[in-house]
Amino acid sequence: MGKYKHIGEQSIRFEQPPYIIGSGCVAGKKEGEGPLGKYFDLIEEDPMCGGKCWEEAEANLQKKAVEIALKKGEIKAEDIEYLIAGDLLDQLVASTFGIMQFQIPLFGVYGACSTMGESLALASILVEGGFAKHAIAVTSSHTASAERQFRFPVSYGNQKPLSATWTVTGSGAIVVGNQKHSSGPYVRVTGVSTGKVVDYGLKDSMNMGACMAPAAAQVIGVHLRDFAAKPEDYDKIITGDLGVIGQKILFDLLKQQQFDIEKQHMDCGIEIYERTEQDVHSGGSGCGCAAITLAGYILEQFQKKQWKKVLFVPTGALLSKVSFNEGRTVPGICHAILLERED
DSSP states (O other), rough: OOOOETTTTTHHHHHHHHHHHEEEEEEEEEEEEEETTOOOOOOOOOTTTSSSHHHHHHHHHHHHHHHHHHHHHHHGGGOOEEEEESSSGGGGHHHHHHHGGGGGOOOEEOOOGGGGHHHHHHHHOOOOOTTTTTTEEEEEEOOOHHHHHOOOOOGGGOOOOOOOEOOOEEEEEEEESSSSSSOOEEEEEEEEOOOOOBOOOOOOOOHHHHHHHHHHHHHHHHHHTTTTOOOGGOOOEESSSOOOOOOHHHHHHHTTOOOOTTOOOOOOOSSSSSHOOOOOOOOOEEEHHEHHHHHHHHIIHTTTOSSEEEEEEEEEEEEHHHHHTTTTOOEEEEEEEEEEEEE
């Protein structure tokens, strides 16, 4: 019997960490015009992405991201044992219709904007546990499909407070395998800290950074304790989409736990847009925000040997259009994925 891999309160340390062997990211036009645009594999200029509706557009983003990841990983769809996918839409329709053609056994997951973390964690567990040689984690979001479901149709033209974020149009896919497939440096998933649902009683869906920051603080704090680590042990600690408001709250909450991550911290939602020029208020959000930043920019820094150890911490606000209209709070969830370079 193998060594028990669960450590501390909420974490897993892998004995034989799986490799990231392929990645693909497709971004929308606005995202391509942002500071990270040059790191994305494909910029989709057509907001409909060749579809007839916003939901079909988002499904097409996932399809293209998976195709790119398979090609870069030099692997065929029939050699993938599991696909773990999710999105923000009702019944995960973007994932269902986006990846249906690949005919890969599917686990559909929902973690709101933290879905890239959840899907990558589960793909890694499947591979490291010996249940699969290869698995794909994929997620997506689209600004128009998300606005129609959670707020108002884009054509309505409603104004937003400065605390609001802009939903990223994009999809990221990661192929995880049990062996190296390409020239180094190699990136391995060496650990996972699974988040808990954290609810501070906030009800403002236009300030999701504030709603998600407590969950991020909880899982980052527990990860550092479980792994007996300090913030300075990491090149970067990267949250998903807290934005400028959520970032400040995160720093304050972690300082209460005696952790200062300001020097190491990066937020995908802050980095993906030029906030003043692109008019995105507090920053970017959506499942695609962390996903395309990981599949594009973050992995590129590993390849350039700029970073050796990164804690990837995508965040999610667990509301639905029903729960919000019933006056419920907006709980948060966050998962931490430990990524390390092997030269």
